[in-house]
Amino acid sequence: MANVLEKIVADKRIELEGRKASLPLEHFRQSLTPSDKSLFEALKAPNAGFILECKKASPSKGLIREVFDLDEILDAYTPYAAGISVLTDEKYFQGSYDYLRYVTGRVTQPVLNKDFFVDEYQVYLARHCQADAILLMLSVLSDDEYRQLAAIADSLALDILTEVSNEQEMQRAIALKASIIGINNRNLRDLSTDLATTEKLVPVLREATHDYVVISESGIYTHQDVLRLAPLCNGFLVGSALMAQSDLNTAVRQLVLGTVKVCGLTRAEDARHAFELGATFGGLIFTPKSKRHISLSDAASLVSQVSGSYVGVFVNQPAEQVAEFATQLALNAVQLHGQENAEYRQRLRTLLPNECQIWQACGVKATLPQNLDELLQETSTDKVLLDCQVGSQTGGTGQQFDWQLLAGLEHKNKLVLAGGIGPENISTALRTGVSVVDVNSGVETAPGEKSASRLTELFGRCRQY
Incomplete structure (x- = not known):
């Protein structure tokens, strides 16, 4: 002894x-x-x-x-x-x-x-x-x-x-x-x-x-x-x-189920169901062109009805506007899906509340983005989201890139995986070792309308290991 x-x-x-x-x-x-x-x-x-x-x-x-x-x-x-x-x-x-x-x-x-x-x-x-x-x-x-x-x-x-x-x-x-x-x-x-x-x-x-x-x-x-x-x-x-x-x-929730973000929320009942089932984050898309766009006032109503950790999604929007939304809604993170550069992110960092993270999205085609290592080491970027790029569109494609590209990659604790994820492949997505798995269209009946049964199935699969 x-x-x-x-x-x-x-x-x-x-x-x-x-x-x-x-x-x-x-x-x-x-x-x-x-x-x-x-x-x-x-x-x-x-x-x-x-x-x-x-x-x-x-x-x-x-x-x-x-x-x-x-x-x-x-x-x-x-x-x-x-x-x-x-x-x-x-x-x-x-x-x-x-x-x-x-x-x-x-x-x-x-x-x-x-x-x-x-x-x-x-x-x-x-x-x-x-x-x-x-x-x-x-x-x-x-x-x-x-x-x-x-x-x-x-x-x-x-x-x-x-x-x-x-x-x-x-x-x-x-x-x-x-x-x-x-x-x-x-x-x-x-x-x-x-x-x-x-x-x-x-x-x-x-x-x-x-x-x-x-x-x-x-x-x-x-x-x-x-x-x-x-x-x-x-x-x-x-x-x-x-x-x-x-x-x-x-x-x-993160220990048992992994860290899952349910994005494209437009209805309070969907947000409530997602968080009750075990979601860590809820995603709110503030890009006017998105089929899942939600206004600031509707988002404020949703957030007031359903407490949780929310991420706001923006595309090439003024840093002041992004910071205003983040402050009003007490967002946990802002997710940038456009051509935002390091200078933009550094300026945004000075405008955001200290506790609000910056996630930068990158499109993936046949290979990982050339600037991925640089982004992962950038101090103003907390996480990098990898999504399938189709043409010039990054995000919202509902398609999946080759996840084998992630094998052996360092700094996975700073990566978010998105694109074509649903109940059928959530287990595989979690096993890639990324920090967050982001689901959207894979749990929908229509854009912005989440399926209760698909969400239930998805989080049930998260427990199957």
């Missing part, structure tokens, strides 16, 4: 002496009832399942979420979570059994009590707080200790997340017939993370003959991380990566 872990476990045993004195087991043991929620079954459902964690602090990161509002956290988590994890260790994670009680009383998903389990008392206490699953770490427990705690958990119908971090522990988990195996990508000696740990240990499970699910824990920060490990896992446990984000709703 690593030194950090030894200290935590020693402190845990001291903590438990106090808990047993203040709340003796005999005071609540007889009133315990078995759990009726199965984390195991939730994780066996089709598509990857997410155990999303309520975590205020950690030994490796210190304080992660200063304003720890469980209602805000659960509102963001529950639409996407197969299970909710709650830290109850106070000294190192600033957790609380009060948090566990609150969460179990508020959500319908199974709830995992995450702590350093070393004593039978903790298993009973977890169920006393209405937890449905517990964490048992093979880096902490011997096989005999594991079996002892597992027997009590089984008597209370508590699922067990059995955590492993190396091949020896994986072999033990197989021998113990662990039903939920969590691979911790964190090195418990130096607290670094490496997703290759999951890739290395999953093949060992070929030796297992029992029914199990496997999840990957720690170091999962982006949708690309999820796509990398999804072929190996039934799910993921994510805490710190989300807890560090101020906009938790958006962070969860």
